[in-house]
Amino acid sequence: MDEHLQKSQYLENNGLSSELARPVTSLPGISQARMKQLARLDIYTVWDLLRFFPRAYEDWQSNLTETGEAMADGSEQVIVGKLCQPLRVQYKGRLSYIRSQIADAGGKIAVVWFNQPWLQNKLNLQETYVFRGKVKLNGNSLCLQSPKIQPYQGPVPQTAAAAEMSDSVESAVDLQETADAIKEPLRPVCTQTSETLKADVANRPLYSLTSGLAQITMQKLLERVLQEKINYLPECLPLNLCQRYKLADSHFAYRQIHFPSSPENLLRAKKRLAFTELLLLQLALHTLGKKSEAKAAQQVELQAADLKKIQEFIAHLPFTLTVGQNQAWQTVIKDLAQAQGVSRLLQGDTGSGKTIVAVIAMFACQLQGKQAVLMAPTQILATQHYATVKQLLAGYVAEAEIALATGNLTAKQKRELAAGINSGAVKIVIGTHALLNENYIWQDLALAVTDEQHRFGVNQRLRFLQSKDKVPHLLVMSATPIPRSLALVLYGDLQVSCITERPAERLKVLTYMANYSKLGKIYDYLRAMIAQENQVYWICPLVEAQEESGDLMAAVNRQAELQRLFPHLMIGLVHGKMKEKDKAQVMQDFYQGKIQVLVATTVVEVGVDNPAANLIVIENAERFGLAQLHQLRGRVGRGDKQAICILLSEQATTAAKNANTTAYQRLLTLCESDDGFYLANKDLELRGPGDFFGVRQHGLPEFKVANLYQDKELIAATQAAALEILQQDPALSLPENQCLKRAIAWYYPDLQGNIVL
Numbered sequence: 001m002d003e004h005l006q007k008s009q010y011l012e013n014n015g016l017s018s019e020l021a022r023p024v025t026s027l028p029g030i031s032q033a034r035m036k037q038l039a040r041l042d043i044y045t046v047w048d049l050l051r052f053f054p055r056a057y058e059d060w061q062s063n064l065t066e067t068g069e070a071m072a073d074g075s076e077q078v079i080v081g082k083l084c085q086p087l088r089v090q091y092k093g094r095l096s097y098i099r100s101q102i103a104d105a106g107g108k109i110a111v112v113w114f115n116q117p118w119l120q121n122k123l124n125l126q127e128t129y130v131f132r133g134k135v136k137l138n139g140n141s142l143c144l145q146s147p148k149i150q151p152y153q154g155p156v157p158q159t160a161a162a163a164e165m166s167d168s169v170e171s172a173v174d175l176q177e178t179a180d181a182i183k184e185p186l187r188p189v190c191t192q193t194s195e196t197l198k199a200d201v202a203n204r205p206l207y208s209l210t211s212g213l214a215q216i217t218m219q220k221l222l223e224r225v226l227q228e229k230i231n232y233l234p235e236c237l238p239l240n241l242c243q244r245y246k247l248a249d250s251h252f253a254y255r256q257i258h259f260p261s262s263p264e265n266l267l268r269a270k271k272r273l274a275f276t277e278l279l280l281l282q283l284a285l286h287t288l289g290k291k292s293e294a295k296a297a298q299q300v301e302l303q304a305a306d307l308k309k310i311q312e313f314i315a316h317l318p319f320t321l322t323v324g325q326n327q328a329w330q331t332v333i334k335d336l337a338q339a340q341g342v343s344r345l346l347q348g349d350t351g352s353g354k355t356i357v358a359v360i361a362m363f364a365c366q367l368q369g370k371q372a373v374l375m376a377p378t379q380i381l382a383t384q385h386y387a388t389v390k391q392l393l394a395g396y397v398a399e400a401e402i403a404l405a406t407g408n409l410t411a412k413q414k415r416e417l418a419a420g421i422n423s424g425a426v427k428i429v430i431g432t433h434a435l436l437n438e439n440y441i442w443q444d445l446a447l448a449v450t451d452e453q454h455r456f457g458v459n460q461r462l463r464f465l466q467s468k469d470k471v472p473h474l475l476v477m478s479a480t481p482i483p484r485s486l487a488l489v490l491y492g493d494l495q496v497s498c499i500t501e502r503p504a505e506r507l508k509v510l511t512y513m514a515n516y517s518k519l520g521k522i523y524d525y526l527r528a529m530i531a532q533e534n535q536v537y538w539i540c541p542l543v544e545a546q547e548e549s550g551d552l553m554a555a556v557n558r559q560a561e562l563q564r565l566f567p568h569l570m571i572g573l574v575h576g577k578m579k580e581k582d583k584a585q586v587m588q589d590f591y592q593g594k595i596q597v598l599v600a601t602t603v604v605e606v607g608v609d610n611p612a613a614n615l616i617v618i619e620n621a622e623r624f625g626l627a628q629l630h631q632l633r634g635r636v637g638r639g640d641k642q643a644i645c646i647l648l649s650e651q652a653t654t655a656a657k658n659a660n661t662t663a664y665q666r667l668l669t670l671c672e673s674d675d676g677f678y679l680a681n682k683d684l685e686l687r688g689p690g691d692f693f694g695v696r697q698h699g700l701p702e703f704k705v706a707n708l709y710q711d712k713e714l715i716a717a718t719q720a721a722a723l724e725i726l727q728q729d730p731a732l733s734l735p736e737n738q739c740l741k742r743a744i745a746w747y748y749p750d751l752q753g754n755i756v757l
Contacts, residue, residue, distance in 0.1 A: 350634025
């Protein structure tokens with residue numbers, strides 16, 4: 001079925017008015033070419049179009065003045081007036097131009113349009129328009145050059161309007177369509193002040209468009225859709241909620257977000273729309289997260305002898321636990337004793353030692369004859385965890401009670417593992433998402449630990465949480481410190497623990513930025529590091545070169561180049577397109593020292609542990625967010641040697657420094673700080689939630705209005721509202737909440753299938 005019809009049918013099946021669910025092709029004037037342009041913007045239905053919000057606005061209202069007042073040469077001005085001189089097309093070689101004059105109560109000003117001969121038949125003398133353009137001084141007189149034009153919707157004023165505007169330049173097709181937009185008859189003259197004039201001069205929305213689609217086209221399309229379809233727009237929030245939080249109604253919000261009549265009304269519209277986005281997402285995530293909450297949990301009630309064994313285990317560890325680690329494992333032990341399932345998020349910076357907390361918790365389950373499972377996002381990391389757990393628990397837990405479950409098990413190994421899990425003989429299982437795809441029957445599963453939870457689907461998590469009458473407790477470990485505002489949305493129903501300090505013996509990774517002119521020196525440093533028996537990561541943003549990738553370095557190209565420069569070294573290559581077994585083999589060879597330099601994409605971002613790796617070079621570092629760069633940097637410095645991180649980027653220049661670009665700020669921040677919590681907040685500020693975990697891997701729906709960094713008060717308010725609604729109506733089944741339930745499907749159609757927390 002055509003994607004337009006699929007989306008339309010989905011929306012209509014979930015209770016949206018057929019007028020809004022219709023494909024955009026049902027609108028007049030939408031050609032096949034226009035349909036394809038809109039599809040590139042993910043606009044398939046009228047609903048999609050209404051929710052395609054402006055990225056910015058042209059200010060056609062501020063600083064109103066009369067033409068008789070001083071205007072600086074080269075300044076942008078807005079003038080409300082009438083053309084008082086006939087328009088004639090003149091030619092100078094291949095250049096055409098039209099001259100006229102604009103009159104208002106302050107006087108007259110010359111106006112000229114270049115290469116727009118069609119305006120001669122579109123503009124009417126004695127009609128009032130709003131003109132916006134740059135003023136140029138020609139001799140002793142001012143001239144408004146190639147101004148944009150919009151119809152004036154109010155009574156003709158006696159004063160002129162002026163405003164500072166952006167320097168955007170429209171294409172020829174935009175200018176042609178601008179001419180089409182100004183044919184409408186306008187209103188007669190009356191006396192008006194500059195303040196009341198503002199209400200009649202409309203700010204114009206600016207949209208993020210695609211090739212061939214002009215701003216004026218989108219503006220006219222939205223104007224028509226708002227006029228014809230706004231009454232079909234449902235009010236999805238209960239009236240008492242709107243009253244309590246002083247929210248505008250949905251019709252007002254959608255009109256004002258597209259065509260604001262004042263800055264105050266725009267703020268009201270944004271507040272209402274952001275509130276709706278946040279509330280619906282939190283209701284959806286709470287509903288998903290609480291599906292297992294009503295069930296009893298497998299309790300792990302430790303006896304004095306068990307606690308003594310845990311203390312003995314901790315005392316014999318080859319390292320000393322930090323204060324944060326001790327607090328974390330003790331908290332998790334208390335969680336395990338609860339009769340109802342407890343879900344806890346354990347946040348800790350790279351190298352803070354979260355894994356040992358999980359090991360202690362799993363050991364506690366084993367001491368009481370219960371089962372525990374730890375899931376990692378990749379086979380590489382699962383294998384490393386398995387080796388670590390076996391080594392740490394040697395002498396405390398029989399090796400036969402610890403099992404590895406990954407996708408490359410043979411049929412015989414799967415049968416043996418299934419039998420061990422079913423009988424309860426296997427107490428601790430470490431694996432990947434392959435665990436979720438097998439129908440293992442757990443005897444007494446008391447704890448499920450997920451490593452890097454934002455890479456697992458909600459549906460996957462719930463599948464094994466609900467497989468029995470009694471659910472396991474859930475421990476979510478994240479090495480990406482999540483800012484509190486984002487954690488409230490993602491993990492609103494989880495308890496949160498943080499490990500804020502690193503082990504004392506762990507040295508800070510020294511971080512520098514360099515541009516490509518320093519590549520020769522970086523090669524020299526790499527050679528010196530290898531000579532000192534260190535290993536090296538070299539990170540690239542792409543696997544293979546692509547036509548549209550420009551100057552971005554691809555891993556395949558860099559590996560070949562490094563192998564040519566260093567023929568005596570083994571230069572490895574690992575990336576996400578490789579088969580799991582091939583990736584695992586390369587990582588194993590790197591871990592064993594057979595590979596000296598590993599060229600990789602971000603497949604190594606999460607949790608890979610190689611104590612001999614002490615140099616990492618990250619190419620095109622400006623392409624990554626702070627949180628992801630910090631994760632990549634965390635792959636080195638995991639031993640007792642000083643580690644170095646080099647951020648290779650064309651942004652590492654004096655010009656970028658002087659321009660203070662966002663990319664330069666990001667790289668500088670990483671050089672100055674190794675505090676993951678600080679960097680996470682900074683990343684959210686600089687990039688927004690859509691890119692927070694890097695290249696949108698987490699699948700969090702992109703907010704169209706809400707800003708998780710700026711809207712902290714709104715997040716807290718919607719969190720409270722969501723909890724109150726769900727306490728009274730967990731299934732959203734009451735009549736007043738039915739629209740909320742339907743709206744979740746309209747706003748987040750892919751949530752349950754694709755969101756990855």
